[in-house]
Amino acid sequence: MNKTEYMEMGEKNILHVYNRYKLVLEKGEGVYLYDTEGKKYLDFAAGIAVSAFGYNNKKYNDALKDQIDKLIHVSNLFYNIPSIEAAQKIVKATGFDRVFFTNSGAEAIEGALKLAKKYAYNKKGSNDYEIIAMNHSFHGRTIGALSVTGNSHYREHFMPLMPGVKFAEYNNLDSVKELISDKTCAIILETIQGEGGIYPATEEFIKGIRRICDDNNIIMICDEIQCGMGRTGKLYAFEHYGIKPDVFTTAKALGCGVPVGAFVARGEVADAMVPGDHGTTYGGNPLACAAVSRVYDMFESHEILSHVNEVGRYLEEKLEEISKEFPCIIERRGKGLLQGLALKKEKSAGEVINKAMDNGLIIISAGGNVLRFVPPLIITKENVDEMTEILRKSL
Ligand SMILES: *Cc1c(COP(=O)(O)O)cnc(C)c1O
Numbered sequence: 001m002n003k004t005e006y007m008e009m010g011e012k013n014i015l016h017v018y019n020r021y022k023l024v025l026e027k028g029e030g031v032y033l034y035d036t037e038g039k040k041y042l043d044f045a046a047g048i049a050v051s052a053f054g055y056n057n058k059k060y061n062d063a064l065k066d067q068i069d070k071l072i073h074v075s076n077l078f079y080n081i082p083s084i085e086a087a088q089k090i091v092k093a094t095g096f097d098r099v100f101f102t103n104s105g106a107e108a109i110e111g112a113l114k115l116a117k118k119y120a121y122n123k124k125g126s127n128d129y130e131i132i133a134m135n136h137s138f139h140g141r142t143i144g145a146l147s148v149t150g151n152s153h154y155r156e157h158f159m160p161l162m163p164g165v166k167f168a169e170y171n172n173l174d175s176v177k178e179l180i181s182d183k184t185c186a187i188i189l190e191t192i193q194g195e196g197g198i199y200p201a202t203e204e205f206i207k208g209i210r211r212i213c214d215d216n217n218i219i220m221i222c223d224e225i226q227c228g229m230g231r232t233g234k235l236y237a238f239e240h241y242g243i244k245p246d247v248f249t250t251a252k253a254l255g256c257g258v259p260v261g262a263f264v265a266r267g268e269v270a271d272a273m274v275p276g277d278h279g280t281t282y283g284g285n286p287l288a289c290a291a292v293s294r295v296y297d298m299f300e301s302h303e304i305l306s307h308v309n310e311v312g313r314y315l316e317e318k319l320e321e322i323s324k325e326f327p328c329i330i331e332r333r334g335k336g337l338l339q340g341l342a343l344k345k346e347k348s349a350g351e352v353i354n355k356a357m358d359n360g361l362i363i364i365s366a367g368g369n370v371l372r373f374v375p376p377l378i379i380t381k382e383n384v385d386e387m388t389e390i391l392r393k394s395l
Pocket residue numbers: 104105106107109138139140141190194195223224225226227251252
């Protein structure tokens with residue numbers, strides 16, 4: 001079948017919730033993707049910040065192949081070695097105490113919200129609890145995660161959602177303080193807003209939230225699903241701010257392509273959940289956790305964080321240069337290898353992205369007409385040069 005036939009068959013059989021780019025991707029090698037016509041693309045999307053080691057990485061693939069031949073699934077009624085090892089590695093690398101594995105980012109958010117509610121219930125003995133979330137946030141598409149997603153466009157057709165959620169202004173501490181009540185059980189925020197348009201939190205904001213949570217015995221949840229796993233040059237982005245949340249969520253690059261997420265909590269909070277409170281059939285299965293475990297090993301052996309710091313700084317410089325050259329660019333925002341270029345209304349991000357694809361570069365957008373750059377973490381400075389050349393042409 002040719003590309004058009006594949007696209008038609010997909011449109012006929014798959015639920016229509018995406019306007020897809022007109023590419024049928026077939027294989028990948030390093031930081032390049034290939035479509036069904038053999039055309040090569042430099043990938044600055046990484047499957048939306050997922051494929052940290054790019055494509056067809058032997059060390060990663062071998063871990064999965066070995067695990068497939070041993071054991072793929074057993075359920076959480078039994079122990080399995082990959083999940084035990086993967087959890088141990090996360091605990092050791094972060095200094096948190098307990099991990100719950102999920103199959104997606106949204107499910108990690110669901111679990112974190114349940115944990116905050118249960119913790120509050122144990123403390124105060126009632127469950128009429130409120131959660132403060134942020135405008136322009138994105139936490140996922142399930143009902144609970146959608147309830148804390150601050151984008152009315154995603155929410156409006158699915159009301160009523162989970163009650164008790166209030167939205168504050170990101171990077172505006174006073175707007176958070178105004179919403180605190182004796183019923184608030186959690187404040188949830190992305191350490192760097194991704195889908196909403198690549199907005200890093202200010203230090204004052206993150207530290208202020210930590211203080212509010214400490215003073216009021218409220219759970220602080222950092223959503224690190226997009227900005228975590230080394231993308232900003234620290235394993236988790238909250239480390240830039242010198243604080244620790246009570247709970248954080250992780251997914252996307254956690255399994256580098258195998259569907260897996262997790263919520264991770266400090267001990268006293270984690271202990272609020274007891275047998276029967278939460279569960280999952282697939283979550284933490286041997287195949288997914290073999291991926292997580294190998295990804296953590298590769299983060300260490302490849303010194304990926306120092307690489308991201310170096311190449312991230314270079315990407316930032318190059319994007320700054322471009323934003324000075326092109327008047328259609330309002331500003332560059334981001335940290336490390338999570339970068340955005342905000343465009344003026346006259347210049348549609350979608351059009352630039354389509355031109356870039358014609359020119360052999362894959363980039364994606366984020367909310368509010370922003371070009372988003374979330375390449376594999378193994379990208380080199382030469383790859384950045386290649387990207388900027390195509391981007392100039394496409395702008
Ligand atoms: C992608 C994302 C999610 C949702 O993850 P899914 O795996 O798509 O459910 C949640 N929060 C943030 C910050 C994300 O970027």
